[in-house]
Amino acid sequence: MRDKLKIAVVKMTGCAGCQMEFLRLEEEFMDLLEKVDIEYFVMAKRENHPGPYDLVFIEGSVSTPRELEELRELRRRSEILVAFGDCACTGCIPSILNWVPPIVSSRVYEDFTAIHSRKESFQRIIPLAEFVEVDVHLRGCPPHKDTILEVLKAGLLGVKPWLRLHPVCVECKLKENGCLLTSEHRPCMGPVTAAGCGAICPSVGRICEGCYGPMSDANPESLARVFMEECGLSKDEVVRKFRKYAGAARAFLKVAGGG
Numbered sequence: 001m002r003d004k005l006k007i008a009v010v011k012m013t014g015c016a017g018c019q020m021e022f023l024r025l026e027e028e029f030m031d032l033l034e035k036v037d038i039e040y041f042v043m044a045k046r047e048n049h050p051g052p053y054d055l056v057f058i059e060g061s062v063s064t065p066r067e068l069e070e071l072r073e074l075r076r077r078s079e080i081l082v083a084f085g086d087c088a089c090t091g092c093i094p095s096i097l098n099w100v101p102p103i104v105s106s107r108v109y110e111d112f113t114a115i116h117s118r119k120e121s122f123q124r125i126i127p128l129a130e131f132v133e134v135d136v137h138l139r140g141c142p143p144h145k146d147t148i149l150e151v152l153k154a155g156l157l158g159v160k161p162w163l164r165l166h167p168v169c170v171e172c173k174l175k176e177n178g179c180l181l182t183s184e185h186r187p188c189m190g191p192v193t194a195a196g197c198g199a200i201c202p203s204v205g206r207i208c209e210g211c212y213g214p215m216s217d218a219n220p221e222s223l224a225r226v227f228m229e230e231c232g233l234s235k236d237e238v239v240r241k242f243r244k245y246a247g248a249a250r251a252f253l254k255v256a257g258g259g
């Protein structure tokens with residue numbers, strides 16, 4: 001076991017919501033600081049250090065050559081690299097860009113000159129694991145704060161974090177919810193989505209939209225069939241559902257691509 005972890009929290013292409021979730025550890029923060037040195041976290045502190053780090057949380061996906069260079073450098077300087085949140089793991093909502101024809105952007109923005117990030121952009125959203133080895137995929141949009149603590153604890157103990165990759169349905173059943181898919185024929189993404197949120201949405205009568213990304217061994221083709229045959233969705237609607245949070249994830253690519 002380590003005495004203290006040197007960590008960094010870094011942002012790439014994402015909305016900063018995952019970093020906010022880190023800051024939501026407010027009740028645990030003072031205890032945490034006894035075991036964790038936050039070496040780099042621009043959102044939270046003024047003085048930041050370039051590493052090396054024991055553990056780096058990287059929020060967001062790669063969308064520019066500058067981010068790609070930074071990612072490779074962080075990989076060299078960090079022992080444990082955590083893809084922090086769905087943008088980093090699967091592209092998440094920004095990856096809808098990958099499916100949007102360029103003409104749509106030019107209809108929305110008549111003049112791109114003020115959008116500096118566009119000049120250097122790949123015009124694609126790419127998950128971190130496409131470029132470097134990722135040690136931990138911490139899923140969720142954003143990940144639940146308990147799972148952030150789990151990763152920090154595992155880093156201190158030098159073990160693999162216990163992150164759930166069974167489906168949301170398991171958590172939903174443990175809460176004794178009625179099933180919105182089988183009883184009400186509503187297109188719930190729970191059967192292919194990784195658990196971790198505690199089945200928040202079905203517990204209040206809303207279908208799961210898939211914001212934790214694919215579970216292990218998901219069967220998206222089978223669920224897509226159920227959505228069309230039993231929930232009345234068109235093929236286009238099914239494709240849009242699978243693109244929404246994890247269209248760039250390999251597990252969903254076939255269904256999200258409409259193939």
Ligand code: SF4
Nearest residue numbers: 014015017085087141
């Ligand atoms: S995973 Fe969600 S909360 Fe985190 S950066 Fe991406 S869009 Fe924001």
Ligand code: SF4
Nearest residue numbers: 169172179180188190
């Ligand atoms: S409501 Fe959704 S998450 Fe719950 S058991 Fe049914 S399909 Fe699974």
Ligand code: SF4
Nearest residue numbers: 197201208209210211
């Ligand atoms: S139920 Fe689904 S959409 Fe809702 S928070 Fe959990 S994973 Fe996300």
